[in-house]
Amino acid sequence: MKKWLRWWGIGAFVSLTLIIFGLWFFFVDSLVKRTIEDSGSRLVGARVELGRADLSLFPAGLSLYRLQVTNPDKPMENAVEITRIACSIDLTSALLNKITINEMTLDGVRFDTPRKTSGKIKQKAATPTIKKKISKALELPSFKLPDVKEILEKEDLKSLKLIASVRNDIDREKIKWQKRLKELPDKDKLKDYERRIKGLKSIGKGGFGGILSGFGELVTIKKELEKDLKLIKTARHDLDNGIQLLQKRIKEAEAAPVDDVRRLKEKYALSPQGLANITKLLLGEKIGNWTQTALSWYDKLKPFLERSGVKQEGSDTEVVKPLRGKGVYVRFKERHPTPDFLIRKVRVTRIETRIGALSGKLQNITPDQDVLGLPLSFVFTGDSIKDVKSLKFDGTLNHIVPEKSRDSINFSIKGYQARNIILSDSKDLPLSLQKGLADINLKAGLSHESITARLVSGLTSTKFSVGKPDATNPIVTAISSAISDVSKFNLTADISGTIRDYDIKLKSNLDSVLQSAVKNLAGDQAARLEKGLTAAITKKAGGPLNEL
Template sequence: MKKWIRWKGLMFFFCFAVLLSLIWFVFAPVFVERMIEKYGTDMVGAKVELDDADLTLSPLGFVLKRLQITNPDEPMTNAVEIADIGFSLDGLNLLRRKVVIDEMNLDQVQINTHRGKSGAIRKKPREISDDLKKRKGKTLSLPSLKIPDVDEILEKENLVSLELIRTLDSDIKAEELKWERILNEIPDKEKLDEYKKRIEKIKSAKKEGVSGILEGVSEAAEIKKDIDSDLKQIQDAHREFETSLASLKKRMDEAKKAPLEDIRRLKAKYSISPTGLGNLSRLILGPKIGEWTDRAFFWYEKIKPALKRAEKDKKTGHKAVKPMRGKGINIVYKEKSPLPDFLIRDINASVKLKAGDIGGKIRNITTDQDILGIPLTFIFSGDKLKGVKSAEIKGSLDHIVPTKSKDTLNMRIKGYQLQEMTLSDHQELPLTLKEGLMNLTLNSQLKGEAVKIKTVANFGSVKFTTEGGRADSLFAQTISSTLSDITGFSLMVDITGTLDNYETDISSDLDQIMKKAVGNLVKKESASLERKLRPAVYAKVNGPSDDLKLKFSHLASINNELVSRLDLGKNALDSFGAKNNSKIFKLPF
């Protein structure tokens, strides 16, 4: 036996094993710390830092000190800061390469704490997606409460009536030139008088005999034919002229009415729209609600990847890994009691807010909900807080079947004391909710890609202030006075669509109150603007309009000329025809 066994070697092996364990004990916390910081930072897009990590052996677990998660939008602020995190690991499953944490305790979770050093990891600020840009572009602005001076309006606005007059003026000019040319081309007075002379000549000629008579008849027929042709030419021109004249007349009528249309348009543009004021709650609260919604969706998108492992792992059942040397493939077989690779069964959190402490529980955090078959659930609640009577947030993230995911979040807040809440920083109407009590109910659901959020908020004992607004603005004064009388109102917000593209519908009984209060004032102001606009618009339009009338009247002389030539031609034909029949010849036809 002694020949084969080397007892010193056994001792050396033990020493080696102890040394290995010591190395692991010393370096495991460092390794865990680095892993949390690296993966956390990659996931959030801003620094995730951990002050310290300690390994405990009985039970096997870790105690993490001061975890800071930077808000990527505000690098000098921590979105979340946790003073202590303690958890124990399931040692047996850890040997099977499964991180299973039965219970985790989060102590002193704080939100929005200040950072000593910036937690930004990018030099450039986070880029806003195209969809978000589009949404931001859609934000509404308050209707202008200031009616500008009429002269200012007319200086920057183009009058359609003037444009019409200018176009018509050039068209009339062109028409005039055209008809002057046509008048030169068609038979004129001289030519028509010539027919008379020729008729007179036939009449005065004394032709005898059959040949003389026939010669006279032939000559008369030729003249008649010429007159008919000329007359037709004049008649065609007259008809065409009448059509053009009718068209120009119609346009003249339009140009006459155009100033009124200009006045109506400018009045609509520069008056305060009662419709706009009818949706005051959307105008005031829309941007704020949009901002909150975007922030909530941003954090949801950050958390979401933690719920699912890379799809390819699940599809193939094989996981490509890079072992210590070379590359290999880990073949996955069916487990008797399947467990996710990562699972935290219970998290107990104590969140420290300015209002006081609230407690919460998060259950079943895993990357493999399909294996566990249970959704992630969470609930946070607190009573008798400073400034809040009670608050409860609960929800679930169900990704058991990834294609049929359903996430919910429900929130109930009672007796939330609002103080100095800026609702609008509009120059004309700065609006601050000085104080008030709010009860809020929010129910949200994300089913697949479709988001549906319904919020009802009831405000009581409210006090609005509009300090800093324009004291000389009657509208601001009216709105301010109306708001100061309001002691309570309700607000409904419905959000539907997808996370990238959603529609927000905001309604409130505040809208009706505002509409009623300022409705009459709006009408009066609008009438006053019209009274001022009318003479100013006409003053600009009258001159060109009179010129136009004058030019249009010139066209009448063309008509007169055409009618006169037509009459001359007809007279020539009539006189020729009458004499022809009774006195000169007796034509056989």
């Protein structure tokens, strides 16, 4: 036995264990810091930085200081910066290789803070996930009377093309008929018939044989005459048809300039109907961008709401991918099921926003909602915010049954003193809301992939300002004057569709105000444009038309 035992080995093992534990204790904070930075950067797609991490065993807890998460779309800006995060960890769960944080406290949360260095990291090109519905193509209509000469320079006139085509048809028909006439019997042929008929009279003097041969010749002449007559009749019929067709085409060519005038007028003249949904033109892009940003972040947060696992058929075994790292873990039925990762409660003591500080709490953050049986819920409020009477933002993200997930978010602001909000930076109509008292309500729901959201906002005591509009344009002046008189403004935005392809519908009282303001002026402007176009197009098409 002694031959096989090395008693000093036990001492060496204990010493080695203590050294490893000591080294772990000494370096664990750096290790945690590095792990959070690496995994966070990989998940967000931009640099995640941590000032310091402090892990303690008794009591089990982790504190993180100055966490910065770069905005992947703006590398010189942090999407979020948190001064301190403190968590208490459940050691019993840690023994089961699970992370359960009973309570987490977040202090000093700020959004969109500037960075000193770029937070961009090299990443594989991601496939576009969310389709942008509102594009730059939605532009305000031009309020200036367009120049007829400029229009005709860039537009192709269909009438000119049609006239040229009719001209070609006429020429082709002429050539065709010149050929055809040559195939018809001419004067020489008629004289030949005359000569042959006269010849028949002299045949009668040759007795019975002469009469018989004369009769044969008569039959032949008759047949030839009938054949020629048929040819002439067919030719005449074809000629009538050709003439009819050409006359029809000429009529079309004569009407084409009028069609051109109508088409160009519709395209270039400002119609009251064109202003029917000016709200969409003014605010559509902004709301579209907000929706897209919200959905992009939702996409990034989805791995924290549900885990991608493959359930084994007919058993309780499930192969799941861990949140971080590579490989898979196989999960079996637990006596007392608990999630692999769970933050029971997050208290946010202070979130700094542009309008003031908010506070709130989140509950049940886990990618294993199916195990926990409870959805993630959150509520944020702000009662002492500058310029806002009250603010509430709450919601539930229910992924207990991942394929039937139901998320709902409510956001409401009451008594918001809006000031100097730019609604449109269009050159023709630079519009801003100088002041107004707003109540805003947003209710959004996401059932698996389909989204429905309704934003209702009502503003009273509004004062709009139209930057420096083109004072020489009566329509812009009329719009400015109408907007300046608007003291109440309501807006309803409806978003529906799927998270990858959604549609935004906007309605507001501005639509009807503007429509009635420009109705007469737009009509006058269109009439003037029509007159100019008619004169110019008639002049251009007149010559070729007369030649037909």
